[in-house]
Amino acid sequence: MGMAKGFGVTWRQMFRPRLTTEYPDAKRPKPERFHGRHVLNRYEDGMEKCIGCELCAGVCPAKCIYVRGADNPPDAPVSPGERYGFVYEINYLRCIHCDLCVEACPTEAITETKLFEFSFTNREDAIYTKAELLVDDDGRARRQPWELWMGDEDDHTSAWMRATSPSGDAEFEGRIAWSNELGFGERPAEPAQGPKASPDA
Numbered sequence: 570m571g572m573a574k575g576f577g578v579t580w581r582q583m584f585r586p587r588l589t590t591e592y593p594d595a596k597r598p599k600p601e602r603f604h605g606r607h608v609l610n611r612y613e614d615g616m617e618k619c620i621g622c623e624l625c626a627g628v629c630p631a632k633c634i635y636v637r638g639a640d641n642p643p644d645a646p647v648s649p650g651e652r653y654g655f656v657y658e659i660n661y662l663r664c665i666h667c668d669l670c671v672e673a674c675p676t677e678a679i680t681e682t683k684l685f686e687f688s689f690t691n692r693e694d695a696i697y698t699k700a701e702l703l704v705d706d707d708g709r710a711r712r713q714p715w716e717l718w719m720g721d722e723d724d725h726t727s728a729w730m731r732a733t734s735p736s737g738d739a740e741f742e743g744r745i746a747w748s749n750e751l752g753f754g755e756r757p758a759e760p761a762q763g764p765k766a767s768p769d770a
């Protein structure tokens with residue numbers, strides 16, 4: 570009787586949809602708010618969003634960001650601000666992907682992709698430089714040889730939760746809101762989120 574019951578369970582499972590994939594040859598879609606490796610974003614005109622303020626480095630609990638700002642050359646400014654990120658490095662041997670750097674950034678310069686499939690054989694590769702973090706001309710992450718990107722995974726370099734109120738609007742104090750203009754592309758806010766959502770929604 571027990572054996573028949575056991576076979577019954579096996580039989581039922583055979584016709585259920587499979588949850589496992591042939592990872593890493595096939596990847597399951599990652600959640601919208603997943604925190605992966607970072608990118609440094611640019612405006613549509615190519616200007617860098619980073620203004621070298623070092624707030625991200627100051628807030629990082631793992632002390633893994635190194636930023637050095639410099640004055641923008643008047644004849645060839647790198648960012649719209651007075652200063653830009655002259656040196657920018659993230660040490661991925663220490664990063665805990667908490668996203669506090671993203672929350673702290675006043676210009677939405679730094680966001681996280683959904684990529685976590687990257688491994689290193691030396692320390693140099695683990696410390697991402699500005700040239701590696703800065704998005705390309707299309708606003709997409711620059712793929713490094715030691716990273717396992719697939720298809721259009723780099724479509725998702727934004728979609729995260731901002732813990733502060735949008736634009737300092739007092740009505741949104743303490744509410745978690747959505748910023749849909751970060752990283753590559755724009756995506757709609759989730760229900761009851763975003764600058765236009767009612768605080769009571």
Ligand code: SF4
Nearest residue numbers: 629664665667668670
């Ligand atoms: S995600 Fe967290 S640990 Fe990683 S660089 Fe940003 S603040 Fe630091």
Ligand code: SF4
Nearest residue numbers: 619620622623625674
């Ligand atoms: S990434 Fe943002 S917080 Fe960090 S230095 Fe640049 S502008 Fe400032």
